[in-house]
Amino acid sequence: xxxxxxxxxxxxxxxxxxxxxxxxxxxxxxxxxxxxxxxxxxxxxxxxxxxxxxxxxxxxxxxxxxxxxxxxxxxxxxxxxxxxxxxxxxxxxxxxxxxxxxxxxxxxxxxxxxxxxxxxxxxxxxxxxx
Amino acid sequence: xxxxxxxxxxxxxxxxxxxxxxxxxxxxxxxxxxxxxxxxxxxxxxxxxxxxxxxxxxxxxxxxxxxxxxxxxxxxxxxxxxxxxxxxxxxxxxxxxxxxxxxxxxxxxxxxxxxxxxxxxxxxxxxxxxxxxxxxxxxxxxxxxxxxxxxxxxxxxxxxxxxxxxxxxxxxxxxxxxxxxxxxxxxxxxxxxxxxxxxxxxxxxxxxxxxxxxxxxxxxxxxxxxxxxxxxxxxxxxxxxxxxx
Numbered sequence: 001x002x003x004x005x006x007x008x009x010x011x012x013x014x015x016x017x018x019x020x021x022x023x024x025x026x027x028x029x030x031x032x033x034x035x036x037x038x039x040x041x042x043x044x045x046x047x048x049x050x051x052x053x054x055x056x057x058x059x060x061x062x063x064x065x066x067x068x069x070x071x072x073x074x075x076x077x078x079x080x081x082x083x084x085x086x087x088x089x090x091x092x093x094x095x096x097x098x099x100x101x102x103x104x105x106x107x108x109x110x111x112x113x114x115x116x117x118x119x120x121x122x123x124x125x126x127x128x129x130x
Numbered sequence: 131x132x133x134x135x136x137x138x139x140x141x142x143x144x145x146x147x148x149x150x151x152x153x154x155x156x157x158x159x160x161x162x163x164x165x166x167x168x169x170x171x172x173x174x175x176x177x178x179x180x181x182x183x184x185x186x187x188x189x190x191x192x193x194x195x196x197x198x199x200x201x202x203x204x205x206x207x208x209x210x211x212x213x214x215x216x217x218x219x220x221x222x223x224x225x226x227x228x229x230x231x232x233x234x235x236x237x238x239x240x241x242x243x244x245x246x247x248x249x250x251x252x253x254x255x256x257x258x259x260x261x262x263x264x265x266x267x268x269x270x271x272x273x274x275x276x277x278x279x280x281x282x283x284x285x286x287x288x289x290x291x292x293x294x295x296x297x298x299x300x301x302x303x304x305x306x307x308x309x310x311x312x313x314x315x316x317x318x319x320x321x322x323x324x325x326x327x328x329x330x331x332x333x334x335x336x337x338x339x340x341x342x343x344x345x346x347x348x349x350x351x352x353x354x355x356x357x358x359x360x361x362x363x364x365x366x367x368x369x370x371x372x373x374x375x
Contacts, residue, residue: 097196097304101204104170104190105211 009048017041033088036081043073135165138235139214141205143198144222145172148181151222155185158220161228168208169222170201178222198286199302199309206290206299215292226287230329234289242294242322243314245280246287246329260343264350268357272314275361276324284310284353287329294322303360307353312360 020037023029029037047054047070058066140158144151151169158167169182173195183189190204202219209217216238220226226246234244265284273280284307290298297320303312317324 094304096194097200100192100194100196101200101207104192104204105208108188108190108208 006048006051009051010045013041013044013048016044033084036077036084040074040077135162135235137213137215138162138164138218139166139168139205139209139212139216140218140220140228140231141202141209142167142169142182142187142220142222143172143201143205144169144174144178144182145195145201146174146176146178147222148174148176148178150224151178152181152185154220154222154224154228155182155187158228159186162231165218166212166214168205170204172196172198172201197304197306197309199304199313202309203298203302203304206295206302209295210299215295216289217295217298218289219286221286225332227330227332230287230327231289234287234327234329237325237327238289238291240323241325242291243317243324244289245282245285245324245326246289247280247282247326248285248329248331260346260350264346264353268311268353271357272311272318275315276318278324278326280324280326282326283314286310293320297322305356307349307356308360311353311356315357315360 016037020029020034020041024031024034054066054069058064058069061069063069063072140162142151142154142158155167155169158165167187169179169187169189171179171182171189171191173192179189179191190208192201192204196204205219206217209215216235218231218234220228220231230246234246237244265282269280269283272283294317297317298313301316303309303316305312314324
C-alpha cells in the first residue's frame with residue numbers, strides 16, 4: 001500500500017462520516033436510522049488509519065485474506081440496514097392505512113353534520129320526513 | 131325467518147364499481163329494510179361514490195386504495211362508532227344475493243362469523259384448475275383449525291357478530307387474501323365460532339373475472355404464504371383496548 005491509497009481510504013471514511021453527521025445536524029436523518037451508518041463510518045475510519053487493525057481482526061477470526069473481512073462486514077451491515085428499512089416501511093404503511101381510515105370516517109361524519117345543519121337552518125319542507 | 135335488521139350494517143367495499151354499485155345498493159335497501167348500508171369507496175377514480183350516494187347508501191371515501199381488508203376495517207370501525215352490532219360484507223359487483231343475508235344473520239345466534247359459502251350445494255358456482263385446488267386446500271386447513279366443516283374460506287360474503295366486529299375493528303389484515311384467510315385465523319385464535327351457510331352466486335353485473343394460469347399460480351402461492359404466516363403469528367392479545375372512544 002502506497003501513500004496515495006492510504007490517503008484515499010482515510011478520505012473516503014471521513015467523507016462518509018461528514019455526510020452522515022451533516023444530515024443528522026440538519027435533521028434530514030433521524031438518529032434511529034443513522035446508527036448503522038455512523039458505526040460503519042467509524043469502523044472504516046479506524047481501519048483506514050490503522051490498516052494493521054484489519055490484519056489483526058482477520059487473524060483473530062481466522063480469515064486469511066484481510067479484505068474478505070471488509071467485504072463480509074460491509075455486506076452484513078448493508079443487509080441489516082435493508083431489513084431495518086423494510087420493517088420501517090411496514091410500520092409506515094400501517095400508519096398510513098390507519099390515517100386513511102380515520103380520514104374517511106371524519107369526512108363522512110362532516111358530510112352528515114353538514115347535511116343535518118343545512119336541514120335545520122333552512123325552513124321546514126313539508127315533503128321531507130323528520 | 132325475519133331477523134331484526136336495526137343493528138345490522140351492510141358493508142360494501144367498492145373499487146371502481148360505478149356500473150354495478152348503484153343497483154346492488156338499491157337491492158340491499160329493498161331486500162333488507164332497516165339495515166344500514168355503508169359503501170366504502172376504496173380510492174376509486176370513477177363515479178362509484180356518487181352512484182352509491184344517489185342510490186341511498188352511506189358512503190365513506192378512502193383517499194387511497196387500501197384493498198378489501200382496509201375498506202372492511204373502516205366498515206367495522208364505523209359499525210362500532212355508530213352502534214351497529216352485526217356487520218355483513220357484500221361485494222359491490224352484484225355476485226352476492228342480498229336475499230341470503232337473512233339466513234346468515236339468523237345463524238349469528240350460535241356463531242360469531244358466518245360465511246356465505248359458494249360450493250355448499252346451493253346455486254351453481256364453478257372455479258377450475260389451480261385456483262380451485264388452492265381454495266380446497268385452504269378450506270381443508272382452516273376447517274381443521276376452526277373445528278367445523280368449511281368449504282369456501284375465500285368467500286367475500288360473510289356476517290360478523292358483536293364479538294367479531296369488536297375484534298375486526300381493532301385488527302383486520304390489509305394484505306391481499308389476508309382479509310379472507312388471515313381474518314378467519316385471527317377470529318378462531320380469539321375464540322370466535324365460525325359457521326357457514328350455503329348461498330347461491332350470480333353472474334357479476336359488472337367487470338370481468340380473472341382466469342389465467344399464471345394468475346392462478348400466483349393466487350395459490352400467495353394464499354399459501356398468507357395462510358402459513360397467519361398460523362405462525364403469535365396470537366394477539368385480542369381483547370386489547372379498542373381504539374375508538
